[in-house]
Amino acid sequence: MLDADFFRRWMTATAVSVGREAERLTALDSPIGDADHGSNLRRGFDAVATVVAEKVPDTPGAVLVLAGSRLISTVGGASGPLYGTLLRRTGKALGEAAEVSTEQFTDALRIGVDAVMALGGAAPGDKTMIDALVPTVDALADSFAAARTAAEQGALATTPLQARKGRASYLGERSIGHQDPGATSAALLIAALAETAGE
Amino acid sequence: MSDGTGVSGEKGGQLVGVVLVSHSAAVAASVADLARALVGGGATVPVAAAGGTESGDFGTSAELITAAARSVDRGAGVAVLTDLGSAVLTVKALLAEGDELPDGTRLLDAPFVEGAVAAIVTASTGAGLAAVEAAASEAYTYRKV
Numbered sequence: 001m002l003d004a005d006f007f008r009r010w011m012t013a014t015a016v017s018v019g020r021e022a023e024r025l026t027a028l029d030s031p032i033g034d035a036d037h038g039s040n041l042r043r044g045f046d047a048v049a050t051v052v053a054e055k056v057p058d059t060p061g062a063v064l065v066l067a068g069s070r071l072i073s074t075v076g077g078a079s080g081p082l083y084g085t086l087l088r089r090t091g092k093a094l095g096e097a098a099e100v101s102t103e104q105f106t107d108a109l110r111i112g113v114d115a116v117m118a119l120g121g122a123a124p125g126d127k128t129m130i131d132a133l134v135p136t137v138d139a140l141a142d143s144f145a146a147a148r149t150a151a152e153q154g155a156l157a158t159t160p161l162q163a164r165k166g167r168a169s170y171l172g173e174r175s176i177g178h179q180d181p182g183a184t185s186a187a188l189l190i191a192a193l194a195e196t197a198g199e
Numbered sequence: 200m201s202d203g204t205g206v207s208g209e210k211g212g213q214l215v216g217v218v219l220v221s222h223s224a225a226v227a228a229s230v231a232d233l234a235r236a237l238v239g240g241g242a243t244v245p246v247a248a249a250g251g252t253e254s255g256d257f258g259t260s261a262e263l264i265t266a267a268a269r270s271v272d273r274g275a276g277v278a279v280l281t282d283l284g285s286a287v288l289t290v291k292a293l294l295a296e297g298d299e300l301p302d303g304t305r306l307l308d309a310p311f312v313e314g315a316v317a318a319i320v321t322a323s324t325g326a327g328l329a330a331v332e333a334a335a336s337e338a339y340t341y342r343k344v
Contacts (some may be wrong), residue, residue, distance in 0.1 A: 166284055
């Protein structure tokens, strides 16, 4: 079973990972985006790490709702409302349980991913974070390690795609050949999840 | 019943508020000025600009949007117009939160400059939120070529 502390450690691990990889995310965002993905996400997850430590939310759902709200407030770019919605909707779907099973978390994360698709209007294959998150949800039924691998492969698989959402979509065919920064940061989120689970 | 269709004086004659959200503070403020200048003799519509981030950079700030919406809320609804990507997504996410924006806040599907002028001119007549929304959306149909 996964408790509030597990989700707090996940958010903290994500903040560490995003901080470590911020320059790489921004480098990926330079040719096809506006070169701020790393700095924006680092600002957001630093704020998340601070608030989940200060407020000590006591259920898994409360941790994710709080984290999502901080992301919407602090990121300043499109990744804020997108990741914020992912975490908030996942957290709300978990309800007020003190502990949740991996199966319950998987179901909730699927609701969160669906909410992100509805907010941004993106589907798999559009070269967005969705290309990492949809395979993640499918693979979570097996293990956290499988989810990490699925997210990383999903991110890598965005390279040959043509962007159909966001600023990169304005580039048309010139977006082809670049790995999507949003899918890459989503893979970091899931890698931090697997790390938190000890896998 | 809250969204009238242009009937002046509903909700005690309060005006619909308008919030302009841009990635740029200068763009948001300037479009607000332009729209106000084009109102003519109507009532003064509460308009607030929420441009850029709190630190003055280009981007979108949820805090600035929330503060702007609260500052123009007179009880007759708040019409929000946005420019690009993250501005749209942030307003939608705030609306989904349920308690971040005043009751009766609505994101308008409209071009930023033309929609803002149409919204503010319409609001200055005392029209309700639905009429303001319709006028702003109609700006999409104006062809330039």
